[in-house]
Amino acid sequence: MSLTRARAAIISAATALVVLTSGCATNPVTGESQLSLIGENEERQLGQENYTPTIQTQGGRFYLDPELTVYVQEVGNKMAQVSDRPDLPYEFAVLNSSVPNAWALPGGKIAINRGLLVKLEDEAQLASVLGHEIVHAAARHSVQRMQQGMLLSAGMAGLGLALGDNEWGGLIMGGAAVGSQLALAQYSQSHELESDRYGIEYMVEAGYDPQAAVELQELFLELSEGRSSSFLQGLFATHPPSQRRVDENRRMARELGTGGTRNRDRYQQMIAEAKRLQPAYDLHDEALKLAGEKKYQAALDKVNQALKQAPREAAFFATRARLYDAMNNPDKAEADFDKAVELYPEMFSYRLYRGLDRLDKGNLQGARTDLEASAQVVPTSIAYLRLGDIAARQGDRNKAAAYYNEVAKTDGELAEEAKRKLSNLR
Incomplete structure (x- = not known):
């Protein structure tokens, strides 16, 4: 992306934030009415233009095992098809980073790090992670954060983002910094609970055992209390765990009933390399x-x-x-x-x-x-x-x-x- 086009995209988004006349739209996941300053075309454009730069600033693609990426795409597409916005141009990438994390950009552009994949036990847990990110995209959570001004204030002040923690790190400029901000900014508890809830519904619709989502939240809460450094700088920084999330996931799993696909053997085979x-x-x-x-x-x-x-x-x-x-x-x-x-x-x-x-x-x-x-x-x-x-x-x-x-x-x-x-x- 050229710096001129990047700046134009930022200015366009910033202009949208200060428009005096606002519109409302129905959230495609929850059905609730909400402020809508950024339209669906702009939403898709934001994701498309920022996906590759954000992938690269977060470690690049894990190219040594292309079959793993194909597998993640298969599970992701299966989950996306039962979502409330199956028409989004979903993409799923595996990133070459040891930091346990996953993120979603507007328009269904999703990534999961190698460092998180090696921590999961089976396909149902993978479906839980991807389903959660699909809800973030489908419910326009990143767009909502932009509209609230949580990102653009930083973006218009130079858009500098460190590539590394030492003198070798350059500074990312322009729209590429917006993508990184979107990927790395912390979600609110309401957005996390919403993504947990509907993500579990998507899991059940796709035939997966919702108990996998409960297990993951229990694990994440335990790790957060133990101050696991890799998770603190990764998943927990953007998706903070809580006892409430564990309790809500348990309640949802009980309501929907346990049982369904786990596919542990297949997952372990695909993650072996x-x-x-x-x-x-x-x-x-x-x-x-x-x-x-x-x-x-x-x-x-x-x-x-x-x-x-x-x-x-x-x-x-x-x-x-x-x-x-x-x-x-x-x-x-x-x-x-x-x-x-x-x-x-x-x-x-x-x-x-x-x-x-x-x-x-x-x-x-x-x-x-x-x-x-x-x-x-x-x-x-x-x-x-x-x-x-x-x-x-x-x-x-x-x-x-x-x-x-x-x-x-x-x-x-x-x-x-x-x-x-x-x-x-x-």
């Missing part, structure tokens, strides 16, 4: 933590161990490349950046980091190609700033100024650098 690879991802997660502490050699040792177990994982090569850069080994860094891009060429962050690496080496054309490819998927202030530098070095002052202007509208150190460089151009 992800579970086999999990120790490699655990090593990689440890490497990222060590890298954030600047313990580069220890981090490198962990990544090398991870690569022995998963030699086709692009994320491991990208991390090792960044470690080699930090350890002043540019040749090895270049080779690993190339390998990461070869394995997952669509991933914006790999093109971004390789572009920055090429720029450091004086390869202006190669850097420009990578940075433009990265920014086309997810606009970042670091990519725009360095594209401005490249344009300035190539004598294109107008293009340099255009890039610097975009970054200057954001916040932080990069914005200040862009302002200084704009001043020097004049």
Whole structure:
């Protein structure tokens, strides 16, 4: 998505929020009348335009096991067909993140992390998670939050969102930040209870045992009380568990009756490869933590161990490349950046980091190609700033100024650098 189109989408949504004349519509799930400032076409457009950028900023697709994605799509589509909005253009993605989480964007764009899938026991539990997210989409919960101004206030103030917890993180700009805000913002208790209730109804309609939903809420509440760190930064941050949710799920299951499909054997078969690879991802997660502490050699040792177990994982090569850069080994860094891009060429962050690496080496054309490819998927202030530098070095002052202007509208150190460089151009 171009930054211009992204900003246009944000301005359009913001304008909708301040329109003096408001309309009402019937909630397609609950049947209740509610404020409706964002129409169905805009709702679908929001989801469509933000789905890929949000997937990428949340870890990218889990491409090492395509059969798992097909399976999740199969279960998701089965649940979507019994929903109150089966006509939405639903999509289901499996993300390459160890953080246990799932999210839904407007228009039925849904994702579930590898880190949550490996925690589930059977297909009925998967159906419970996906059904819950389908209700969030069908009942327009994200749209309602936007209308209440919970997201756009942050969005119009620069739309900066950290990609990581250390100096390697860029800043997401424009509409891509809206998608991430939608995916990561906390739902209200009323929205969670609503999604639990109708999600269980969808489960029963699709032939699944509603007891699976009760079990999940019991597990989540237990984990939240134990302060499980991975769940705290993932599922619990966006979908806070509570005793009330457990009680309501139990009541719903009793009313609807237990019994139905669980499909444990099939689920375990489909998740087997992800579970086999999990120790490699655990090593990689440890490497990222060590890298954030600047313990580069220890981090490198962990990544090398991870690569022995998963030699086709692009994320491991990208991390090792960044470690080699930090350890002043540019040749090895270049080779690993190339390998990461070869394995997952669509991933914006790999093109971004390789572009920055090429720029450091004086390869202006190669850097420009990578940075433009990265920014086309997810606009970042670091990519725009360095594209401005490249344009300035190539004598294109107008293009340099255009890039610097975009970054200057954001916040932080990069914005200040862009302002200084704009001043020097004049």
